Amino acid sequence: MEAFLEGVVRTATPLALAALGETVTERSGIINIGLEGSIIAGALGSVVGAAHGGVWAGFVFGAVCGLAVAAIFALFAVVLRADQIITGTAVTLLALGGTGTLYRLIYGSAGAALNTPTLNPAAIPFLSKIPVVGLALFAQPSITYVLYALIPVVSWWMYRTHAGLALRSVGENPAAAIAAGVRGKRVQFTAVLFGGALGGVSGATLVLAQAGTFVEGMSAGRGFIAIAIVVLGRWNPLGTVLAALIFGAASALQFYFQAIGTNLPYQLFLAFPYVLTLIALAATHGRVSAPAALGRQDLELE
Amino acid sequence: MHDVALELASITKSFGRTTALQSASLSARRGTVHAILGENGAGKTSLMRIAFGMLQPDAGTIRVNGDIKSFASPSAAIANGIAMVHQHFTLVRAMTVTENVALGGRGLLHPRKARSELLALARRTGFAIDPDARVEELPAGAQQRVEILKALSHKPRVLILDEPTAILTPIEAHDLLNRARELVNDGGTAILITHKLRDALKFADDITVLRRGATVWTGRADEATEDALVSAMLGGERAPLESLEGNNSRRKRASVSEVVMALRNVSVRDASGVERLKAASLEVCAGEIVGVAAVEGNGQHELLRVLAGRIGATSGVVTLPPSVGFIPEDRQRDALIQDLSLRDNVALAGAGARRGMMDWVAIGDRTRNLLGAYDVRARDENVHASTLSGGNQQKLVVGREIEWAHVALVAENPSRGLDIHASAAVRARIIEARDSGAAVVIYSSDLDEIVSLADRVVVVYAGKVSECGNDYESIGRAMLGVTPP
Numbered sequence: 001m002e003a004f005l006e007g008v009v010r011t012a013t014p015l016a017l018a019a020l021g022e023t024v025t026e027r028s029g030i031i032n033i034g035l036e037g038s039i040i041a042g043a044l045g046s047v048v049g050a051a052h053g054g055v056w057a058g059f060v061f062g063a064v065c066g067l068a069v070a071a072i073f074a075l076f077a078v079v080l081r082a083d084q085i086i087t088g089t090a091v092t093l094l095a096l097g098g099t100g101t102l103y104r105l106i107y108g109s110a111g112a113a114l115n116t117p118t119l120n121p122a123a124i125p126f127l128s129k130i131p132v133v134g135l136a137l138f139a140q141p142s143i144t145y146v147l148y149a150l151i152p153v154v155s156w157w158m159y160r161t162h163a164g165l166a167l168r169s170v171g172e173n174p175a176a177a178i179a180a181g182v183r184g185k186r187v188q189f190t191a192v193l194f195g196g197a198l199g200g201v202s203g204a205t206l207v208l209a210q211a212g213t214f215v216e217g218m219s220a221g222r223g224f225i226a227i228a229i230v231v232l233g234r235w236n237p238l239g240t241v242l243a244a245l246i247f248g249a250a251s252a253l254q255f256y257f258q259a260i261g262t263n264l265p266y267q268l269f270l271a272f273p274y275v276l277t278l279i280a281l282a283a284t285h286g287r288v289s290a291p292a293a294l295g296r297q298d299l300e301l302e
Numbered sequence: 303m304h305d306v307a308l309e310l311a312s313i314t315k316s317f318g319r320t321t322a323l324q325s326a327s328l329s330a331r332r333g334t335v336h337a338i339l340g341e342n343g344a345g346k347t348s349l350m351r352i353a354f355g356m357l358q359p360d361a362g363t364i365r366v367n368g369d370i371k372s373f374a375s376p377s378a379a380i381a382n383g384i385a386m387v388h389q390h391f392t393l394v395r396a397m398t399v400t401e402n403v404a405l406g407g408r409g410l411l412h413p414r415k416a417r418s419e420l421l422a423l424a425r426r427t428g429f430a431i432d433p434d435a436r437v438e439e440l441p442a443g444a445q446q447r448v449e450i451l452k453a454l455s456h457k458p459r460v461l462i463l464d465e466p467t468a469i470l471t472p473i474e475a476h477d478l479l480n481r482a483r484e485l486v487n488d489g490g491t492a493i494l495i496t497h498k499l500r501d502a503l504k505f506a507d508d509i510t511v512l513r514r515g516a517t518v519w520t521g522r523a524d525e526a527t528e529d530a531l532v533s534a535m536l537g538g539e540r541a542p543l544e545s546l547e548g549n550n551s552r553r554k555r556a557s558v559s560e561v562v563m564a565l566r567n568v569s570v571r572d573a574s575g576v577e578r579l580k581a582a583s584l585e586v587c588a589g590e591i592v593g594v595a596a597v598e599g600n601g602q603h604e605l606l607r608v609l610a611g612r613i614g615a616t617s618g619v620v621t622l623p624p625s626v627g628f629i630p631e632d633r634q635r636d637a638l639i640q641d642l643s644l645r646d647n648v649a650l651a652g653a654g655a656r657r658g659m660m661d662w663v664a665i666g667d668r669t670r671n672l673l674g675a676y677d678v679r680a681r682d683e684n685v686h687a688s689t690l691s692g693g694n695q696q697k698l699v700v701g702r703e704i705e706w707a708h709v710a711l712v713a714e715n716p717s718r719g720l721d722i723h724a725s726a727a728v729r730a731r732i733i734e735a736r737d738s739g740a741a742v743v744i745y746s747s748d749l750d751e752i753v754s755l756a757d758r759v760v761v762v763y764a765g766k767v768s769e770c771g772n773d774y775e776s777i778g779r780a781m782l783g784v785t786p787p
Contacts, residue, residue, distance in 0.1 A: 162407040172394040179392035180406035181377030
C-alpha cells in the first residue's frame with residue numbers, strides 16, 4: 001500500500017507542476033497546447049544544466065528552456081494573435097523534433113549513457129513517520145516539496161493580489177480588464193512564460209528525479225495530460241493538484257494491475273487514466289465553467 | 303490650476319477607409335457638466351475613447367489641465383484622473399461586484415478592505431449595490447451602477463459617461479443626471495455623451511455637437527436653443543421634429559380580433575431556479591400593439607422570450623403561431639452575427655426550423671429587397687453586419703423579423719441607442735406591421751415610446767402581469783407596484 005501511494009505522488013509530481021503552470025496560463029485566456037514542448041525542452045535542458053552545475057542548475061536551466069519554448073508560442077499566439085491550437089501544436093512538434101536533434105548533436109547518435117546527477121528521495125523527519133501517507137508524501141525528492149510550496153503561493157497570488165485579479169479578468173473579459181487599465185497582452189505573455197517555466201521544471205523532474213537520463217520523446221504526452229488535469233481541476237491551483245493526484249493514482253493502478261498479471265489485455269489499464277478523466281469531466285460538467293475568453297484569439301487586446 | 307480640465311484639439315481618426323473623426327475638438331471647463339450631442343455614428347464615443355486611451359488618434363492633441371498628454375492605454379488615462387463609464391458594459395460577468403471594482407489596482411488584494419471601501423463609496427454616492435453579488439446575476443440597472451462605482455473608485459477629476467441613461471427608468475435616469483456634477487470630486491468635470499438633446503439642455507452647462515466626426519457647434523447650454531441644436535446635429539437633413547418622434551395614428555381596431563399569441567398561467571424559472579414569471583396571462587390580438595412596461599429585472603425579459611417562443615414555460619399554457627419575429631434588446635450580441643454578411647444574417651431568420659439546401663440566389667434577392675424596403679444603408683448584401691451603423695443594423699433586424707414572421711412580432715427596446723431618424727423609422731415599421739394585421743408586443747424602458755406606440759399597456763411587476771391604463775400616471779404607479787387608489 002505504501003509503495004502504491006509513493007508511486008502515486010511520484011507520478012503526479014511532474015504532472016502537477018506542468019498543470020499548475022498551465023492553470024495560470026489558461027486563467028489568462030490562453031490555452032497553451034505547446035506545453036508538451038516546454039516539458040521536453042525542460043528535460044533536455046536539465047541534462048545539460050545538471051552536467052555543468054549540478055542538480056539544481058539542471059532544474060534552473062530546464063525552467064529556462066521551457067520558458068524559451070513558451071516564448072515562441074507567446075510571440076505568435078499572444079502578440080500576433082495567431083490561432084492558439086495550431087501554434088501550440090506546431091511548437092510541440094518543433095520542440096519534440098528539436099530536442100531529439102540537439103540531443104544527438106550534443107551527445108552523439110549513440111545516445112551514450114549519460115552521467116546525470118539525480119535527486120534522491122529526502123525523508124522529512126517526523127512527517128515521514130505518519131502512518132500510511134507519511135512515506136508517500138514526505139519521503140520524496142525535494143522537487144516535490146517545491147511543488148507543495150508552490151500551491152499556496154500560486155493560490156495566494158491568484159486570489160489575493162491585484163495582479164492575480166488582473167490575470168483572471170483578462171481570461172474572462174479582456175475588454176473589461178483593459179478598460180479598467182489592465183495591460184492585457186502583457187498579462188497573457190507573462191502567464192504563458194510562467195506556464196512554460198513550470199513545464200520546463202516538470203520536464204527536469206522527469207530526468208533528475210525519476211529517469212536519470214534523457215530519452216527522445218520522454219515527455220510522452222504529459223503536456224496534454226496536464227491540460228486535461230487543468231480542466232479536471234476546474235482552473236484553480238489546489239483543484240489542479242488534486243486532479244494530478246487522481247491521474248497519478250490511475251497511472252499507478254495501471255502498473256499495479258499489469259504487475260499482478262491478470263488475463264485482461266494491458267491496453268485496458270493504459271486507458272484507465274483517460275477513461276477516469278472523461279468520467280470526471282462529465283460529472284463536474286457545468287458547475288464551474290472555463291475562463292470565458294479561453295482560446296479566443298479574435299478578441300482585441302490593445 | 304488651469305480652468306480647462308480636458309481639451310481635445312483637432313482630433314482625427316480613421317478606421318480603414320472610414321473617417322470617424324475629422325478635426326474634432328472639445329474643451330471641457332473645470333467644475334462643469336459638458337454634454338456631447340450627436341446622432342449615432344457622429345463620433346461621440348470614438349472621441350471619448352481617444353480621451354480615455356482606448357483608441358489612439360491619427361492626429362491632434364490631448365491636454366489635461368493644460369499639459370499635453372498622450373495615452374497609450376486606459377491605465378495611462380486613469381493615472382491622469384480620467385475615468386469612463388461605457389455604454390456597453392465592460393464588466394467581468396463571472397466575478398463579484400467587489401472584484402470588478404478592484405480590477406486595475408496594484409499590489410495586494412484585501413477582499414474585506416476592498417469590500418468595505420466599495421460599501422463606503424456606495425454609501426457616499428448613493429448607488430446601492432450588493433458587493434458580493436456576481437455581476438451576471440444583476441439586472442442591467444444594477445450593472446450600470448457597478449460601472450459607475452468602478453469609474454468613481456479611481457477618484458477621477460474627469461468622468462466620462464457614455465449614454466448612461468439608455469437602460470435606466472426615467473426616474474433613475476433623472477436622478478443620475480441630476481447628480482452627475484456631484485459624482486466627480488471637488489472641481490471635477492463630467493462629460494456626458496448623449497443623443498437626447500433635452501437631457502443636454504437640462505443637465506449640462508456646456509454643449510458640444512458633433513456631426514460626421516467634426517465639431518459643428520459648441521457653447522453654453524443656456525445660450526442654446528432646441529432648434530439650433532437640432533439643425534447642428536442634423537445639418538442639411540433637417541426635418542421637423544414632430545414628424546420624427548413616431549407617428550401614433552391609431553387605426554380603428556376591428557371589433558372582433560383573432561387572438562394570435564396567448565399565455566395562460568405561465569410561470570418561468572431561470573437557470574438558478576428563481577421564479578421570474580408568476581402565473582402570467584396575456585392575450586395579444588391581430589392588429590394591435592401591446593406595450594409592456596416594467597422596471598428592469600421584474601420578469602419582462604422572460605415574458606418577452608416566452609411570447610417570442612425563445613424560451614419554454616415551466617408551467618402554464620402557451621399558444622403561439624408557427625413563427626414569431628423577435629427583436630432582442632442587445633442586437634449586436636443577440637440579433638446579428640457581426641462577422642457574417644447581411645445575406646447570411648437574413649438567412650438566419652427561422653434557421654432552427656429549416657431543413658435542406660440553402661437557396662442562396664433567393665436569399666440574396668430577399669436581402670436586397672429588405673435593404674431597399676427598410677432603407678438599410680449598406681454597400682451591398684455581402685458586407686459584414688459589423689460594418690453597418692447601429693441604426694442600419696436595427697433596421698435590418700426589424701425588416702428581417704417582420705418579413706419572416708408576418709403575423710406576430712415581439713420587440714424589446716427596439717429604438718435603444720438609435721438616433722432620431724433611425725428611431726422614427728423603426729417605430730414607423732412597427733406601426734406598419736400592426737396595420738397590416740400583425741400582433742405586436744413591444745417592451746421599452748422609454749415610457750414615451752410605450753405611450754406613443756401602444757394600443758394597450760400591460761405592466762410586469764415582480765413577475766406578475768397586469769393590465770394598465772395607457773397614461774404615464776397609471777403606468778408609473780403600476781411599475782412600482784403601487785395599486786391604483
